[in-house]
Amino acid sequence: MRNTGLLTAALVSVALATPVAAQMSAEDQITARQGAFQFAAWNMGKIKAQAVDGDVAYNQQQMLAAANAIAAVANSGLGALFGPGTGMDQSEGTRLKPEFFEQPDKAREVAIGFAQAATKLQEVAATGDQAALAAQFGAVGKSCKACHDAFRAEK
Numbered sequence: 001m002r003n004t005g006l007l008t009a010a011l012v013s014v015a016l017a018t019p020v021a022a023q024m025s026a027e028d029q030i031t032a033r034q035g036a037f038q039f040a041a042w043n044m045g046k047i048k049a050q051a052v053d054g055d056v057a058y059n060q061q062q063m064l065a066a067a068n069a070i071a072a073v074a075n076s077g078l079g080a081l082f083g084p085g086t087g088m089d090q091s092e093g094t095r096l097k098p099e100f101f102e103q104p105d106k107a108r109e110v111a112i113g114f115a116q117a118a119t120k121l122q123e124v125a126a127t128g129d130q131a132a133l134a135a136q137f138g139a140v141g142k143s144c145k146a147c148h149d150a151f152r153a154e155k
């Protein structure tokens with residue numbers, strides 16, 4: 001009985017330690033991350049329209065929902081969708097440069113920058129301060145660009 005208990009505990013800890021994305025093919029990881037970035041971009045567009053350009057009337061609930069969505073993407077453990085074999089030198093239909101795998105410190109730096117900027121976006125959106133949200137929108141945009149400049153190939 002004792003052995004069974006230990007085995008069960010070992011299986012549970014293995015299950016917890018295995019990233020969910022380990023089950024995903026390279027193709028599925030690429031599709032999922034592209035969708036995640038499209039979704040983030042869609043929500044950035046809403047913030048730009050309301051907080052930056054003022055084309056659409058400012059609505060704090062909508063701004064908070066958009067910021068929450070962007071922060072959720074940024075803090076979702078997105079790195080799991082950048083597995084081995086998902087660079088453009090090894091897979092079709094992706095613009096992820098091989099440099100991503102050669103510069104793990106830089107990759108970590110831009111990912112953390114995105115997560116921090118997006119988390120702050122969420123905090124600022126909750127205050128309802130339009131000017132502060134516009135400023136933080138700019139900071140998030142810079143964090144998107146920092147990664148694109150380093151690791152996303154031109155079309």
Ligand code: HEC
Pocket residue numbers: 030033034035037038040041044070093094095096097110111114140141143144145147148151152
């Ligand atoms: C950690 C790096 C990184 C960050 C941060 C990042 N991106 Fe990207 N983005 C990429 C890479 C790499 C691709 C190409 C993905 C592929 O083709 O597999 C991409 C692709 C995209 C695409 C095209 C998706 C498609 O359908 O092919 C859009 C739109 C986009 N990013 C917007 C954004 C926005 C907006 C942000 C910030 C809110 C952002 N990205 C943050 C790395 C990043």
